[in-house]
Amino acid sequence: MSLIENQDQARRLARAIVSDVALYNREKVEQGIKEDNIFELLNDQLAEGREHFQSRVSQELAQSNIFDIAVVDVLIKRAGKIESNIW
Numbered sequence: 572m573s574l575i576e577n578q579d580q581a582r583r584l585a586r587a588i589v590s591d592v593a594l595y596n597r598e599k600v601e602q603g604i605k606e607d608n609i610f611e612l613l614n615d616q617l618a619e620g621r622e623h624f625q626s627r628v629s630q631e632l633a634q635s636n637i638f639d640i641a642v643v644d645v646l647i648k649r650a651g652k653i654e655s656n657i658w
Contacts, residue, residue, distance in 0.1 A: 585641035592616045
């Protein structure tokens with residue numbers, strides 16, 4: 572399988588990976604937003620997701636902030652409806 576070199580395809584991949592993390596860890600996402608420790612609770616899952624992303628994209632894209640932006644857009648923004656002191 573060839574590495575993804577297209578930025579738009581890399582963004583879609585990152586968003587899909589983070590969506591899966593959110594989907595399979597709903598309780599941790601909710602707890603993490605409520606307690607403001609989401610990155611600690613999902614550390615292992617996000618690290619695994621980042622590793623998978625980096626294995627599928629070119630080195631240039633792997634070193635970019637594409638995965639981090641996906642985490643904010645998919646994991647944090649979508650959790651905005653969860654009641655929390657952080658917003």
